[in-house]
Amino acid sequence: MNTEARFDPREFRATLGTFTTGVTIITARGADGLPVGVTANSFNSVSLDPPMVLWSLARNARSLEAFQQSGHFAVHILSAGQEDLSNRFAKSGADKFTGVACSEGAGGAPLLDDCSARLQCRTSFVYEGGDHLIFVGEVVAFDRSGLPPLVFQAGRYAVATRKAASLSSGSLDAGWSEDHLPYLLGRAYFQVYFRIREHVRADGLSDDEYFILSTLAVRDGRTQAEIEAGLSHAGCDCGFQVLAGLRQRGLLRCEDGTGDLRWFLSDEGRRRTLHLIAAAKAIESEVLAGLGEWDAVALKNLLKQLVLSTDPGLPDLWSPPPAATTGAEA
Structure with missing residues (x-):
């Protein structure tokens, strides 16, 4: 186990990646009236009474000033089908909202559709956290759709599933079991x-x-x-x-x-x-x-x-048809 005070940042990132998280998009509206949004998996709950959540943003993020000035933000817990949306908001500098359906939430924060859940928040505190700033917000409104969430683990997207109950007890002496x-x-x-x-x-x-x-x-x-x-x-x-x-x-x-x-x-x-x-x-x-x-x-x-x-190389049933000529019906 690595116990040194200084260690490989990439190995540290990989170690953190073993902790499975959901994927969120955080949105807000800057002082200039323009929407901002970033993909983040640093979201977490803080308190039930009052209802509070937190997330963090890198100090070098282009949208940092807008989030600091806004006073409100919206957390979107992405559903399993929103991988492309996650990738879009993970990119820097692009016009992320073009063609994306959204409405307006608390403080003007854009609200994205088809998420597993959404939380509208009023910024309560902003703390320093190394190379990030930690935003703590009080939840003023929330909703959930029941859609399964998008999951992130070890640098890859995943989906969540529940552990199945056992079909039966025991196994054969030959080593066969219900898990075969x-x-x-x-x-x-x-x-x-x-x-x-x-x-x-x-x-x-x-x-x-x-x-x-x-x-x-x-x-x-x-x-x-x-x-x-x-x-x-x-x-x-x-x-x-x-x-x-x-x-x-x-x-x-x-x-x-x-x-x-x-x-x-x-x-x-x-x-x-x-x-x-x-x-x-x-x-x-x-x-x-x-x-x-x-x-x-x-x-x-x-x-x-x-x-x-x-796959041993089986043909794809849904592959496009080969070019062919047809003749008389038989």
């Missing part, structure tokens, strides 16, 4: 898709047929090879007989342009597929509502990271 990732992913997939499958079966489709139709709903005009590649992660049977069967039932049509048949949803196929996708989205909304908005955002973020970190 493939088990968790597989069970979660089964439990969510099981409800979707009821709609798929009611529409007279197999899982493979539903996946094929859904893939073509994302981008029409794929060849059999492209459909197989796009669904390789699902282990689907995308053979010609399955595609021809869907065509025979009036759900697909195909065109022969460059020697490879390209498959398209028919009008009826598109109608039925969109109906099933709507049902799937409704089930997804119910599942995520059960988690709560904070954990829903965290779950999707972690799954995206897992997909990216383990």
Whole structure:
């Protein structure tokens, strides 16, 4: 452990970064009437009675004088979807408010929209704190939206999630347990898709047929090879007989342009597929509502990271279509 009086500033910053914080934007209106705003994670509570909070600003900040003269400031606790807004207000010198929707709060401080929470404050004290000034304010008004907050940890943005309760007790002698990732992913997939499958079966489709139709709903005009590649992660049977069967039932049509048949949803196929996708989205909304908005955002973020970190090079279902010519309908 480093106990020396003088130490590496970068290492000190990295050490402080292990403390997870929220992300705020502090705004005010200067004596010249112009709005100012900065991104800060130095925000903290001070007192409940009276209600007081604090934050700090570097002495060399361009907006320091405006905050000192204003007498009021507004604290915006950013929501998980406001990473771009955080980056905008973290930059120095730019016109940060151009195109940003806001209203006017106490003391003329701009109030930004879609935050997790906002606190309007009257400046009570300003203290020296090394290379920063510490602003302490009394909260005169506040509101919160319930949106999950944006989080900052070790120099990166993150999202907050609650620790899950245990599914069961104990583990097998072989070392397997409820924390085994493939088990968790597989069970979660089964439990969510099981409800979707009821709609798929009611529409007279197999899982493979539903996946094929859904893939073509994302981008029409794929060849059999492209459909197989796009669904390789699902282990689907995308053979010609399955595609021809869907065509025979009036759900697909195909065109022969460059020697490879390209498959398209028919009008009826598109109608039925969109109906099933709507049902799937409704089930997804119910599942995520059960988690709560904070954990829903965290779950999707972690799954995206897992997909990216383990991707063996699977094709992207949402990639733009290749240039192709079409011929007569088959």
